Amino acid sequence: MKIFVLTGAGVSAESGLGTFRDKDGVWTKYDLETVATPEGFARNPVLVRDFYNARRANLMDAAPNAAHFALARLEAELAARGDELWLCTQNVDDLHEKAGSRRVVHMHGELAVTRCHYCQATCPDRGALTAEAVCGACGRAGGARPHVVWFGEMPLHMDEIEDALAEADLFVSIGTSGSVYPAAGFVTQARAMGIATCEINLEPSANAYVFDEKRYGPASRIVPAWVQ
Ligand code: BJW
Incomplete structure (x- = not known):
């Protein structure tokens, strides 16, 4: 998985x-x-x-919140049973790392x-x-x-990201408005490859209609509940 x-x-x-x-x-x-x-x-x-x-x-x-910690826990739990969490962030902060996530790909630097x-x-x-x-x-x-990465500049690690997306069984988008490309296009790419998709956000994003599953509310509550 x-x-x-x-x-x-x-x-x-x-x-x-x-x-x-x-x-x-x-x-x-x-x-x-x-x-x-x-x-x-x-x-x-x-x-x-x-x-x-x-x-x-x-x-x-800034300190990580319950959502960052839940994702770090999920990475460790999946790894322990031979599965994998591939964490790609558009964020330029280091809160995933501070929460203990081991591998974080920062596509916007x-x-x-x-x-x-x-x-x-x-x-x-x-x-x-x-x-x-x-x-x-x-x-x-x-x-x-x-x-x-500024507007008009090429996001980082795109080859690695495209490969990881193609190998995924589930694509989950958390806390993004889905308005900046290429990240905003990942859900459509995932759907086209037959990958299950889930959106977690405060409110429906610009791409909400594309997702199979949707969970709305603050990330600090919804992400730990989803990870359970
Ligand atoms: C909660 C919550 C809580 C709140 N719990 N949820 C026309 C069509 C298509 C594409 C383009 C176009 N014109 C231009 C483009 C390309 C352009 C683009 O997409 N523009 C759009 C605006 C249309 N993209 C680019 O330029 C990218 N590069 C590129 O395409 O390269 C190819 C290329 C290069 C050269 C030549 C030719 C091709 C680069 C994009 C770089 C984005 N950079 C930024 C700034 C980074 C540095 C910095 O931090 O200052 O990245 S912009 C900013 O937006 C930042 C973010 O990573 C990015 C995405 O924002 P994000 O994370 O989604 O945040 P929000 O605020 O939008 O949404 C937050 C969400 O959270 C909301 O939905 C809330 O509801 C929710 N929320 N509280 C859960 N508690």
Whole structure:
């Protein structure tokens, strides 16, 4: 039995990390073209670094909730009986890892990793992104950016993700609005391959009609109940 789980911002909402498209979501306060595109970074790197530095600071204080812990428990239980949980997250936080998940694929990157705009070298870094930072790999200054995937950039690990999805017996989507591609298309791909699908979310997502099974409510309650 292989279960492919896709998580989104809703799984971390009860840990105090904002979602993007809900009332009070990140994109109601910030213009996404300005802070989450390569063009925005080229136009105003100071503003973009400030935006991500504030989010890095928030992340320091955030702790996993019952949904993250339930998924980590499920991974261990499945592994113990020779089955597999394949956890793919759109989230750039590290709450799955903090909860004990062993293998997490971050398709939209990781907030606590810095990438050099010039040479693409990455290094773990929870400190503030600055214009003065010198890249340890290429020696150039001024290229420090968060290792996250902006609109118009290619999501990470896509070959690995497509392979895992094709091998799954069950696809479960948790806490995502289903509005950002390619992740939003996974449920349709899964259905086309005959894989059972389940949505867990606060409310029906944009793709709710595609799922076989639906469970609605806060992730901290619904995910542990589903894992039982
Ligand atoms: C709870 C809850 C609780 C709340 N319990 N639930 C037109 C058609 C199709 C595609 C496109 C198009 N135009 C452009 C595109 C492509 C574009 C795209 O999809 N745009 C759409 C907006 C239409 N996609 C891209 O650009 C991607 N790249 C790509 O396609 O590459 C191919 C390519 C490249 C180059 C050339 C050609 C092709 C990249 C997408 C990158 C997304 N990046 C972000 C920012 C990451 C960094 C950062 O954090 O700042 O990723 S955007 C943001 O959205 C973030 C998230 O991972 C992503 C998804 O959001 P998510 O997780 O679903 O959050 P929300 O807020 O939307 O939803 C939360 C849900 O939780 C809600 O439903 C709530 O109800 C629920 N919830 N509390 C349970 N307690």
